[in-house]
Amino acid sequence: MSEKKISEIQKEYKDASIDFLPDFIEEYINDGRPGVSKIIGQAQKKMEKLRLERERIEKLKEFEKKYWEKYDYIGGIDEVGRGPLAGPVVTACVVLPKDCDILYINDSKKLTAAKREELYDEIMEKAVSVSIGVVSENRIDEINILQATYEAMRQAIKESKVQPQLLLNDAVTIPEVDIPQVAIIKGDAKSISIGAASIIAKVTRDRMMVDYDKIYPEYNFASNKGYGSAEHIAALKENGPCPIHRKSFIGNFV
Known part of the structure; x- marks a missing residue:
């Protein structure tokens, strides 16, 4: 389990650039604490929205x-x-x-x-x-x-x-x-x-x-x-x- 407080991980998530999110998710995905799992879920949703937006933009370049x-x-x-x-x-x-x-x-x-x-x-x-x-x-x-x-x-x-x-x-x-x-x-x-x-x-x-x-x-x-x-x-x-x-x-x- 991570020694970091959940509040510290939350701040790290808020401060993370979009390019850093995959590393952030990998680092904390096995933490196990419900609060951290919630933050990871937020990060994953953000990544999915980004993936969909990139798909939309590629279609916009048709x-x-x-x-x-x-x-x-x-x-x-x-x-x-x-x-x-x-x-x-x-x-x-x-x-x-x-x-x-x-x-x-x-x-x-x-x-x-x-x-x-x-x-x-x-x-x-x-x-x-x-x-x-x-x-x-x-x-x-x-x-x-x-x-x-x-x-x-x-x-x-x-x-x-x-x-x-x-x-x-x-x-x-x-x-x-x-x-x-x-x-x-x-x-x-x-x-x-x-x-x-x-x-x-x-x-x-x-x-x-x-x-x-x-x-x-x-x-x-x-x-x-x-x-x-x-x-x-x-x-x-x-x-x-x-x-x-x-x-x-x-x-x-x-």
Whole structure:
């Protein structure tokens, strides 16, 4: 039996990195004390969740693996902000390495804000290239949201540190782009590159709207991110539009 107190083993478990857990389990699995057995069970569940997540991520690389045989640089493209009443549309182009080991990437809408922020940092650190396209609310009013989205996507592609040899896009084919493209319906949940782009675009735009909230606090942009929540619409009716509202989107409210 281990001479360590159960509380010490519990602390060791909490402090252990995921890579150390197999050694931790091996060390204490025959301890015999019920309290230690409970901790080992927790560690084993954590390892099983990790195994399932790694399987999910490998499946999420299905499109990339297919095209990595031919191309070194695959750009995942996604947008955020087509629907809001205020603020820009933001796109991202993310080129991931072939040995990408980032876990938990998914459609940004399926992740908590805290998890998106955590993944944003990891993607920025590990990606071959991350680039952003931003098109303003004025430009959206001028050319419509679909064309503005395409324009933002072209910006992101142009700003990429490496020229993508293939683009994986969430549902759309971008006009005026010479690079081969593959449009994937619900691509942010089916492609790791598109999922990564959705996270980068979402965090980037959310941060912009938090900054706008400081300038126009009456609309609570930090909370609603410019989308048409009941609170936002009420504020719009009471105060009228501010400079970042999309005039072509708010005709029913002002």
